[in-house]
Amino acid sequence: MTMNKIAAPIDNKNLMEDAFEDDVFQDFTVAYDHRSGSKHHLIGIVTHVDEDGMSYNESGIVDVRWTYGDNKIFINVLSVPGTEDYETIRVLIFDDYKRLFQSWQNDDTYLIVECKETRNTPDTLVVSFYFKDEE
Helix, strand or coil: CCCCEEEEEECCCCEEEHHHHHHCCCCECCCCCCCCEEEEEEEEEEEEECCCCCCCEEEEEEEEEEEECCEEEEEEEEEEEEEEEHHHHHHHHHHHHHHHHHHCCCCCCCEEEEEEECCCCCCEEEEEEEEEECC
């Protein structure tokens, strides 16, 4: 059976931008084009935290963007200071974000979170938000 879904826009009605700016990306700084029109753009340093809450010296500089009214956010790991193992750190950081955003799914709000990696330059984690369509 196929589940129908509809986009859950980040529009401060369906999904609140505060959840991104004040919680997930709270220590990030604004980029030159943040809040330019409907664009949102933040950059910050993220340290990998495992499932047990342990933090390691595995950090990366992360760029995140979304557009007001869209249902997707785009996350890139720009660099990994202090190591040449970019790929390992990128995978760890993307996995952390996947785990975090997928924890938002629940039956009360009917929220569905889908995470997809695109293999571009740079590699991007695309997090898409949907609501279950009951019709």
